[in-house]
Structure formats: C-alpha cells, structure tokens
Amino acid sequence: MQKALLINPEKCTSCLQCELACSFEHEGVFNPAKSRIKVFEFEHGRRAIPYTCTQCDEAWCLHACPVEAITISPNTGAKEVNDNTCVGCKVCTIACPFGTVNYNADSGKVAKCDLCGGDPQCAEACPTGAITYVDANWTGYERMLESAVRAHPAA
C-alpha cells in the first residue's frame, strides 16, 4: 500500500514548522523560502492551508521534461527530480498546473516534494497533525483526485 500526505487545514496553525523542516531536509538551511511545502494564509491569518505536490497521476511535470530528469520512485510513488539529469529548463514549472514545481536559481535546477524518500519531514515536524503520512486509500483521496485538473484526458 502506497502512502500519501494527508493535509487537514483545519488543524493548521501556520507555525511554519513544516517549511523549516522541509528546507532543512533538502537544502540544509532553515529557510521557508526554500521549502517545497508552503503554508498559505487566508482571512488575515485566521485560516491556513499547507500546500505541496499531490504526486498526481497525470504527472504533468514528468511528461513535460525533455531529458527524463523526473521519474517515479518505485518505493514511494513520488515524482522525483534527479539533479544530475535536470538541465534547469523550467518547462516542468509551467507545465505543473498546481504550481508545485519551483525553479531554484541557486542550484540552477527545479525542486519539488519527493516525500523525503518515504519519511516526509513536514509531517514529522507538524505539531498539530495537520500534515500526516497515511495509507493512500483513505476515503477522501478519490475526492481530491476529482478536484485535480481535468483539462486533458491524459493517456
């Protein structure tokens, strides 16, 4: 059974522990600007939504990549960027309709959530249970997929 990041915004207090943990795990610095998960605040901070890649089945990023730098991890199912292959062309950053692949000018590569190889640090760091890593056949999962982009029936 594959696992998924389950995000429950109701529980998010916007403490940004997830962003700090993510940037530390991937970039070795505590810097929310370098995080692959991002907390968006609404209603003047009364509501917050942690947001990152849903590892969608359509995999727009993967299909747009010209050099096969994005592949599916056999362990976690995450769409992972291989830094050695990525040329930094950024086509995936415009192809992803969720806006969850970003270009990092310092590295000259793109970055996205890779589920930390199966031990997502955002979920680990979240003190309120707003982000958890659970079995993917949770009942809300299908509903989320329905809200995903339907513009193209990908083959």
Next chain:
Amino acid sequence: MNHIIIGAGPAGVIAAETLRRLDSDDSIIVIGDEDETPYSRMALPYLLAENIGEDGTHLRHGADHYAAHGIRVLKGRVTAVDTGAKNVTLEGGDALSYDKLLIATGSHASRPPIAGMDLPGIENCWTLADARRIAERAKPGAKVVLMGAGFIGCIVLEALAARNVELTVIEMADRMLARMMDDAGAEMIRRWCEQKGVRVLIGTRVESIDNGEVGLRINIGGGEPVAADLVVCATGVAPNVGFLEGSGINTDLGVIVDDHLQSNVADVYAAGDVAQGPDFSTGQSEIHAIQPTASEHARIAAANMAGRSNRFDGSLSMNVLNTLGLITSSFGLWDGIENGERATVLDKKHFKYLRLEFDGDILVGALAIGLTQHVGVLRGLIQTRVKLGHWKRELLRDPHQAMSAYLGRTQGDTSPLVGATRAA
C-alpha cells in the same frame, strides 16, 4: 497491429512509449532521420553552455531503453506516404506497411532570403549537429551575431552568452520576443540584456552578409556593418511536411489534425511541432512548437491509435525562458481579449512584471517576469477555467495572489486535503 511513427524526437518517442503501455503486443517502429540517439532539441542550449554533455540531451537514458520496451528505432528518412496501400517509403526505396501511422516529423530551421545566408560560418541552432558546429566557432572572445530574438533566439542567446563570446543580437521586429511578450516586458528584457553586456539591435534588418576582411560582415539597414566570426540564425522554423505531397493528407502550415489528433485520412495521426492542432484558448488549429504540446499530442494520439477515443481539449500555448538570469513566462491569451480586463504590476527598477488577463471572472492569459515560485498555477487557473468569484477583485488589486486564488477557489473550503500517490 503495426504502428509506424515517423520522427524520433520527443513526440515520436513519447507516442511509442504510450503505445507500448497501452497495447502490449503491437509492433512499434519509430523512424528517425537524424544520425543520433533520440534527443531533445530543448536541451541543446545547456550543451552549448557546457552544463551537460551530449548524452545529457538524450530523451531517455540507459542504452537498451528502446529495445527493453520493444520499440524498434530505425535510422532512415521517409520520402513518401501511400495512404491507399497504407505504407511508407524510405529513402533507398524500402517500403514498410502500417495499420496506424503517426507523423511526428517536427520542423526544420528556415533562413530568410538574404544574400550571403549560405556562407560558411552561418549556422542554425536546431539540431545536435548544428550545436557541434556552433561550439567549434563560439570560443571565448569570438564575435558572434545572433539573428532573431524570438523565443528560440532568446534561449540561444543565453547559451551563447555562457560561452563568453562578444554577442550582438539583431532583431527585425521592433521588440524582442514579439510573440510571447508585450512591449513593456520586451523592453525590460532588452534593458536587462544590455546591462549584461549584450548588444541588442531591434528594428534592424540584415540586408546581406558577405566576407569581410576577417570573418563575416553583416550589413544592416541604417547602421555600420557588424563583424562576426559566427552568425547564428534563429529567424524561424517550418514544419516538415514536404514528403506528404500527393499523399492526400491535408496540410496547411503543418498537418491539420482534429480533436483526436487524427488527420483527414483515417488511421493517420500527427503530433508535436508538425501538427496543427486545437489550441485551448482559441479553439483554432495552431502550431505551438513547444515541448509540453508535443508531449500532450503524443500521448493523446497514441491512445487513439491504440483504439481508445480520447478527445483533446486543445493545448495551452506557454513558454518559460531564462535570459541571462531573468526568468520570463507566458501563458495563453497573454495579450488579452476584446473587452477583457487586465491586472498588471510593473516594477522596472527590479525587473519584475506580472500581467493577468481576464474574460469575466476567468483567467485567460498571463505574462510574468522575475517570477519563479508557483508559476505553474497560472496554467492551472487558465486551463481549469476556474471561476474566480470574489478572488478576481483580489487579483485585480494584487496579481501576485494567484496561488492563493487557486487554493481559495479549488480547495480552500473543502477539507481535509490529501496529497500523494496511488500505486503507480
């Protein structure tokens, strides 16, 4: 079932892989006329910039990738298609029969009808072979003239600059990136390039090229000739449809395809740069000549070749570009529609620009300079045609709220949210 795919670029290769995934026993042959392992043209600038080696341009890695997927990649050039007998003829005379045919032959670089354009030292930047020749001449300090500052021209500009050449860009139109940027954005990019030491001549016509005392002499309208060791021509491309003459397959600029990526002839499909297919924004038949469209075309065409019936809603025209570190993107109807509404923030000093175009409360186009975070959501907003409701007012006030608007409209009120995967 015999599938034949003409063209071993991104569209051809992705179609072949999709066919294999959907139809496990069929014979799949990809015929390509370049003497290379299938590669991506879009990776060429990174080869020229010496960020990668030639194998870094390859579409797929692993020596036996194609064999392992039961895909036969054949070197050869198709010279004719007989849609009655259902076969293709290869240079040399061999014929191969097909049940389903995909035309994925891409485009070739074209040169303007100017005297001297065939002199040695003038190159296109379209193929791996072109890139090798450019690399030979574009040594540090070499004088290089780049003709054309469109999308491809500007990508090549970045690569040439990385080779530390003395670069002059000559563009006939009165702005750079005429087809992906408005006046304000194009002017910002031009200013940026000049600040970085690239000479940019817009509204300038190359009248002829001849041999100067040393190297080439580029004669331009209204100015002193420019000397060059190398001229790179990026003035345009034209789809490879010549071999289809007399086949009965309808072509305009490219092969005209319907919303199933099928041509007017049954069992003949087209994908990628050669296909003139539905545009998401206009509903018209257009050629985008971009990688994401090639990939989408290929997957939909292959599914239909495999007997499914996948309707294509049209591809969204979009580009992203890095010009000497300034990152620019454009989406859909960035120039707006009649009676539409527009939101812009222009910060000339810091080289930042964002322009959104609305049709009612739906986003239909966008331009961005200096934006790298969550930029894809502009595509998401446009292509899901999500009704922005009260978020439109917010976006008119602050266009940078695009990501929040998307979240607010699509997920904000439904909870919880879940991410990640189903078993692949």
